[in-house]
Amino acid sequence: MSRVNPTPASRSKFDEGRLMQVLVAPIVSEKATHVADKTNAVTFKVLQDATKPEIKAAVELMFKVEVKGVSVVNTKGKSKRFGRSQGRRDNIRKAYVMLKPGQELNLNGEAA
DSSP states (O other): OOOOOSSOHHHHTSOHHHHHHHEEEEOOSHHHHHHHHHHSEEEEEEOTTOOHHHHHHHHHHHHOOOEEEEEEEEEOOOEEEETTEEEEOOOEEEEEEEEOTTOOOOOSOOOO
């Protein structure tokens, strides 16, 4: 008995509304650019409770590319002070999304 699945398996498990919120922002920095050139990976700031399969499905849904793998880094926020007032930066969860060979993701806003 064969089953026909109209959508890829990685996307069908998740709510599409949730996937649209998982990716907060792309990270454009010197390190992120170096990683992108070296390993064909794109860096995103993601929600604190986002899982690797959710991140993969969100990138495939939003950018129509094939994802090879996802690595996640949790960075603790720094304590900062300005004069007498003391504060703390937010914790950040970064996702390095590796794309399959031949896939490309253009985040600089220029039309190709």
